[in-house]
Amino acid sequence: xxxxxxxxxxxxxxxxxxxxxxxxxxxxxxxxxxxxxxxxxxxxxxxxxxxxxxxxxxxxxxxxxxxxxxxxxxxxxxxxxxxxxxxxxxxxxxxxxxxxxxxxxxxxxxxxxxxxxxxxxxxxxxxxxxxxxxxxx
Numbered sequence: 001x002x003x004x005x006x007x008x009x010x011x012x013x014x015x016x017x018x019x020x021x022x023x024x025x026x027x028x029x030x031x032x033x034x035x036x037x038x039x040x041x042x043x044x045x046x047x048x049x050x051x052x053x054x055x056x057x058x059x060x061x062x063x064x065x066x067x068x069x070x071x072x073x074x075x076x077x078x079x080x081x082x083x084x085x086x087x088x089x090x091x092x093x094x095x096x097x098x099x100x101x102x103x104x105x106x107x108x109x110x111x112x113x114x115x116x117x118x119x120x121x122x123x124x125x126x127x128x129x130x131x132x133x134x135x136x137x
Contacts, residue, residue, distance in 0.1 A: 100126070
């Protein structure tokens with residue numbers, strides 16, 4: 001169980017860091033600006049995010065929490081669950097929109113497609129990926 005949980009938390013951490021935090025130029029600009037301390041900061045950020053995700057998944061597993069609302073109700077109580085759930089969904093939607101727009105701009109720069117067409121291409125790919133993932137569960 002610990003090995004599976006560690007794999008999941010490592011995957012989540014790397015996807016969060018890879019999607020918007022470490023997309024090449026940002027990594028070079030932010031972490032190398034501070035030299036060795038920047039690299040140490042990167043390693044500490046990866047360790048901290050992996051530990052937080054591991055503890056969160058372990059807590060959910062121990063208490064048989066199967067949804068975000070159950071997890072939030074366990075952590076902060078049922079009164080604030082809807083408020084935090086709303087803001088969590090809002091952050092995820094905004095983050096996804098930023099990542100899709102970033103990929104659409106990247107597609108425009110590499111293939112000379114319009115950003116709107118690139119955004120539509122990525123939206124279709126995300127939709128198909130989500131459908132295939134749900135079908136395999």
